[in-house]
Amino acid sequence: MNLEYIELSKGKRIGSWLRRRLSDTYGLDTTLWRTVTLTMWLLTCAAVGVAALGMPTGFGTLFDVVTGVALNTIAMALSSAVLAAALAISGARIPRFTTGGFVYMGVVVYFILYFSEFGWKGAIVFSAIFALFAVGLGMLVGLLARLRGNRRKLSLLAVFAIALIVIYAAAGFPRLLPSLSGSVYDADADVSDKGEVSSLASKLADPAVPGAYGYTTFTYGSGEDKHRSEFGAQTGELSSPVDATAYLQNWSWLRERFWDFDEKRLPLNGRVWMPDGAGPFPLVLMVHGNHLMEKFSDEGYGYLGELLASRGMIAVSVDENFLNYSVWSGIPKRDMELRAWLLLKHVQQIQSFNQLPGSAFYERVDFDKVALLGHSRGGQAAAMAADRSLWFPEDSALPEASSYAIKAVIALAPTDTVVDGKSTKLRDVSYLTLQGAKDADLVNFYGDRQYGRVSFSPNSEAFKSSLYIEDANHSQFNTEWGSSDNALPTGLFIRPEHLLKPEQQRQVAKAYVSAFLETVMHDKEEYDRFFRDYRLGLGFLPATRYFNQYEGGGFRQIADFAGANRTVPTSGVTAEASEMTGWQHKDALNRQGNGKGDQGVELEWKDRGSYTINLTPEAVSDIRQDDILMFSLANMVRDMEDDEEFEEAGELEAWERMADSDMRIDVELEDRSGRTSRMPLSRFMATEPQVETRFTWLPGMESVLSKGKFEDAEEPVYQTYELPLKDFAEENPEFDPSEWSRITFHFIEGPGRVMLDDLGLMPN
Template structure:
């Protein structure tokens, strides 16, 4: 047989195998193939939601549907042909469709960094679910099957779904509200109206921007006030062509766009700038803080939400390498632009802005950017484009679920700047309380009335701080798997945000004291605050610590001849405070662990008493419940009593339960199915609990009312008595404070 005949025979064989690729695909397999093909429409919807081009959903959907359809047909036929060549006795077209669909689902999940094992499980489950749904429909439409079989076919999955829904894993976690934990508040709530109530100013809304925006008319043709652009080429090495096509500009002409809510009045008014975080670039973020802008402007604050969407991540063009520096840099340029407006007759800002009273609010990466903007010299010391920013007096910073990391190996510190951080335990994006690190890096001069406060909410998430971010803390497809049952209502989360931010800015920018107590103890706000579990800390420049805990110091000896001793503890040590993922919070604390009971005694020296600059109002300490280190299922609620003794032997012993019991353990289930927490996002959600500090305050006049022989001048010993073991806690912020 010559070569030509061999080739001819080979091609005839190929043709024959090609004609027989579907020989194993009987009617039922072809019907299941149809359902597998239809399931790809659902996948296309997910792809469209996860990868917007900015053109529009329908156009994106048609584009992706065309691509996936072509790939589905080619891949299915190719796999079936290969199986035919190998004489594989399987329904080849159906198997080809399964392989394509499984691979596509796996790819989408793995690109979303959801983890290899998780992606395999979900992709496999998707295939089986599609086959089951297809089989049910085939059975229901089969005229040869009895009605009994069809009814059973419907009832069986319904029963399975019902039992799944009723399982403990699908129920809302039992997180106690403060009304359950503290049925009788230890303080009298503030009687003033809620700081979240609209104020007396009518609000004027307008925008400023480049006037050339391609996607938002309010920054384009309909802009009210034209602003300049800024050259960021010093900080951007690469601005992809796809990003330039989308926005219509490159790194040399970044716009200064802002949404302004302006109080209609004489002024000058304090000014507040709000900076959003990282989100899909094509899904704009800056309009999502209108609820804050409208409230704050009505209460006398010029409020501006800054547009930094062009610095956000896109699946098409990535994210600028130095996006954190750029976010802070843009904030500073907005201040310079507003200053220019305020000196220009005819603009709404003309002579209406009080730059002695500036506040920054930042969400997520915007929270870190805001603190960087205050400590700007670390990153922009030689940048002549921001000359003059030192005249703006940034008095206060608010961080909503902020990230916190070293940028160019440097961290921002706040000095003599009021700081408020709010974070939620249900945050699936920034799922550690990173704002506590910045809380520790916020310092004041002795005697200053500036303060810092931290608020941790048991049921708050990441996205609800922005009305446009929806309920998913992470991008699609990962967002579909998050547990939303344990998340508080979005309106409640924003109500808490409005209450705290409004009260904070009124206290720090308007020098009003009517809401200041809210930051000492959230129970002062019980007349307004929604039900959830709150943790709060507070410190001002008049805090005078008794113990400062350092891991490299003696646990028995402290500054100013303070001494400490402990009895009954299996662990008594000074350790680094760590977050949910085992990372340092930048602070150390005293760790005490006991089985039944223990006592920790602090001997107060005369040297310490003589060093007090102000007469203290209260004794405070912060405690974090670390029962997670003892037993996974132990519901440890230790009891603590604080005893004050003087040199004459007089004593007063007060249970902290009278003020506030130690907080319950807050265990978070991030995903819809508990064991997904272990495998999704490469273990990011593996730890379900993070010990968080909560401040306790005992007023010294309370002690004196029980025994007038005891005053702060003659207290010689403070003893912490721990019972109701086993228990484990970390303690910090032990000292006296004045207000």
């Protein structure tokens, strides 16, 4: 009995003690600290609201933001109260509710930044800065609120003005800062002084100008789309859903709830731009890449669809939004194969329409001329669909391989992920890829890897071309993806400077896509030189720097620099070097130092040097007087920045001079009689400085964001050079091109580094 009394008494004392402690939980949260708490709540709501914009639910932006702010308010109130109670029990003599709000704010902002690819270190630093800023701002507002009369009003207005300026600076002011990647390039100044190039550039018609065809637009779809009436009740033609269970078994319930279908009934939805007339017309299927699932992407290529239809091609923008990423349901496994498979199912569906009297497609499609255009993951999917025997060798559900012919693949800023240990290798398919140097989504030129794996049979009519655009990014190829490559809040920090305007970037896409398909589908030879020399398009391309590669089926390779033996660039051909500090065969590397799967010869020199390739009679046995010497060269001077030899001030100054200027290179040809002809490479095309891109506006952020993928500011990119042999014969009439036996590259000043690849001959 006494023991029970003691326990009860002890419990009463503890309860009484707790009540005393908790009775004054908020006693130290004075008016000043309440103002701080209010400021923290407002800024936390702003942070959560911004994060909500990057995590759409599909119910609309207003719903997402309001819901995020409401949940944040409830969570902050509860968390602050619980922490305040704990602090009161501990006896801490600090403003407890405010402290609880401070801790909550730091944790919430930390997780927002951490899941926005900041990494834990960057998230800690920036969440701490954000929380301390909120406290400081709140204290300042609270102190000024104690003033009287007009001084109080003016002071508060000044504080809120300062706060707005700080927020604006974080959100948009970086675009007004001086460029971190150099000034805007004057493309007009790059036109060669050679009259031939200038005259051709002035005569080349702008392929981005609409053609002579009128056209109609309509859609085909399931007729049951939950979100878009154009694929639902208002669709122009009904398509049949497809069963993708052979490639997909992890369709989540959230994804099914959003779309109202599962992997057994994937819809075939397409937006069509159809030329007027009987046809038959070439078919161009366009497919988007991975974007937020709830923000539909297929409308984003209407500018290309309209242009291509006006030029006599049926353009279809394929809907694969249901395969895209969602914050809430992730992304389906094996999505790359699915994207390619669905493209082929669209071909099959259009074949059915083409045989159906009454269909808008009826007998109007030329299935011997099919092109696939893809953006981002869609660019890889387009290449995979063109190489169907590698990915779907036994899939009888696909259209007969002989019932259509894919003549062309276009990849806009494509991915190039290895899938099941395999990578696509196209053969005798014309290929075009475009990439922006300021692509903050895919920072590496993965289209360059695809380009390297495209090959041709001797004298094939197919060709491949690539274009690297200094001031282009990833998203602006699609009108629905906005101007930033990164969702909020990461997009506030990743801000490359001097981006092309959206319409300018799409002007580049229109010009190249249109010219490419006119060449492949309509056999218009006038655009062939445009892919070999971008300068021919400077009359209609926006002002920025461009780097292009080209190779056609008529290219006869002399040296590909494969293999470890640097003295043997290719079997039967030898090489030697003089005064070189570095000379090796190696993979071209991207920003992360990973190989692109294509070897070249890397040459490095301090002051000057030379590199010579000795040719056997067999290597140039079929040489013609009008042949063009062709090779790819990448300026890599900026990659030397961290080399030890530049630690001394004099060497660093020399490197800086070389990094910011055109490279001086002479090319010398020699015949078997020892007669030579030597010309500066700049006579044909300048070897321009390497592109440098700074992706963030805060110093040091490149190494923090996205596990350091933005840390390297440059990627070596090849430029194809064409040197007509007849020009060397004109320079020295005694030189006989038919007896050509040696080529020497003379590097006039240094320090310097280049990579050389794909040296050969091309018919004029």
